[in-house]
Amino acid sequence: MVSIKDVAEKAGVSDQTVSRVVHNDAKVDPRTRKRVERAIAKLGYVPNRAARMVRTNRSGVVALVTNSVSTTPFSTDIVRGVRDAIEATPYSLLTITTGSEPERRARCWKTVKEHRCDAVIFVTMYHRQVEEAELDPAVPTVLVNCSLENDRPVPAIVPDDYQGSYDAAALAFEHGHSRIGYVRLNQTILAARLREAGVRDLMRAKELMPREDWFVEGLVGKVFEDRYVAYENAMKILSLEDRPTVMLCGNDELALQVFSAAQTLGLRVPQDLSIVGFDDFQVISDVIRPGLTTMALPYYEMGQRAVRDVVKLIEKQPVETVRTAVPCVPVLRQSLQRLNRV
Template identity: 50%
Template sequence: MVTIKDIALHAGVSDQTVSRVVRNDKRVDERTRARVNEAIDRLGYVPNRAALMMRQNKSGIIGVMTDVISTTPDSTEIIRGIQSAVEGAGYSMLMVNTGGDLERTRQCWRELKGHRVDGVIYGTMFQRGLGPDELDPEVKTVLVNCHEPPGLEVSKIVPGEPHGMREAIDAAIAEGHRNFGYVRLNPLIMAADIREAALRLRLSEHGLALRDEWCVAGVTGPIFGDKFVAFENARALLANLERPSILFCGNDEIALQVFCAASSLGIRIPNELSIVGFDDFKVVTEVMRPSLTTVALPYFEMGQAAVAALASIISSEPVPRVQSVACRLINRESVGKAG
């Protein structure tokens, strides 16, 4: 069996240097690291990770706790981002799902602590504030797409939704649009206020305003029991002789209903009406014809950033309290020049 001594002899370095490379210690310069890694690959050395972690008083496991992310197609990119970064950071991943149930959440924390995880990434399907019983202050934690309860200080990774909204508005104005409408998200969701505020602010910076009568509800009712009303409200808005040249939508599912409402009135997209979504829910955005221009939530990148932040916290390195990952505009076919 190949040992650290064999690698050290082959690479012409000390046993301690090989050990540092295996631990991903930043004190090793890149040329030496490359030489050691080449020897590891050539000789087929497999580190005993369990022994290494025991010496460091670590488990080498990062816990990932979600509410319903792992069962919803539009936010599983967070999990993919975490998975892509975990191995490179020298960890394994243990995932639990709470289903949004508080008692199950407490059980998940007990399970993760029982496995002696080095830290936890806690992610939610949509941006929301967490309750005081949803976190365990004894465990090093990074939040993704959610916010800590009052009284706790926890590092978090959030989507930079205002950045994406600014890009989308600037692009629409460049196409000559001046008459903007908006079909809102459920007002009980945190992102509803964030997106509408960003829309109004950027329009005001261009000397424009969002007319109240052109701003309608897209979803109503309690979260997880809400009802789409975008079709009816958008159809009533678009039936008027005076109407917006472009409708921004709280998310892509709302945009799909707006698209159907416009089609039912014989309004051609993007010739007579432009539509912009939000989220980049590809089941909708890439299937629609014309395909939907939208603002993409950077879920994959947020997952990667969460792993980097948690690895730094575990290593007692400083980490910003809040990291915002910019949303980006995805230009497709649903925005045309203003008529």
């Protein structure tokens, strides 16, 4: 078996220098690093993780724990952000899927402990609060796309749904729209409440009175068993002679339903009706014509920030804030038209 001494001799450096290269120490001279890496590749050296664990009481492994987040649209960007960021650290990534059943969650945390993971990045498939029972207080954890429902200080990185929706409404207002309609997400989820609040607060700030008959449901029923009603409700609003000039939508799927309703009624987008979505689900937003103006979820950046915070937890450094709300960025396409305010 190739040892660290063999690599050091081959590269003409000390054992300590090889160790520093293996652990991705940024202070190693780049030329020395390349020489050591060539020696590692030529000799096929594999670091002894068990010995490292004994020496440092760390495994060098971070667990990415998800509840099937990888199966949901665009939330794979969280995982991609985590994986890309972890490459710049000395840590390896172990991915575990929990599901929602308590037995599977218990097995998940058992696996985390069996692998002596240094910390966990816990990711949910939609923005929500998690219960204490879903976590293990003995394992340092960073939450992504969720926050803890009680006051225990667990670092959490979430999208700023409220500000994103406020900014979407502000964007419509800046384009001359004061007759604003809104299609809600399923009201049982946190993002739905935050996004609607953002729209309403912008309208209050601009002294606009929300028309309650223009604020309609888009999804109803239990989460993951819910059904779309956005098309039917948009048909009712858009059939009125007195109708909005812009429809803001809780997500891009709802915006697609509004597009369909407008098309059925012979309304042109954006000439007769502007539409703004949320999420920047590009299978929809960048494919339909005209392209959909929307707010992009910052999932990739959230994954990267999670790695930053989890490394700080492992290395006993202070985490700057318990809850980080990452801004959603507007993506301007052709579905939002500028007009004279009416």
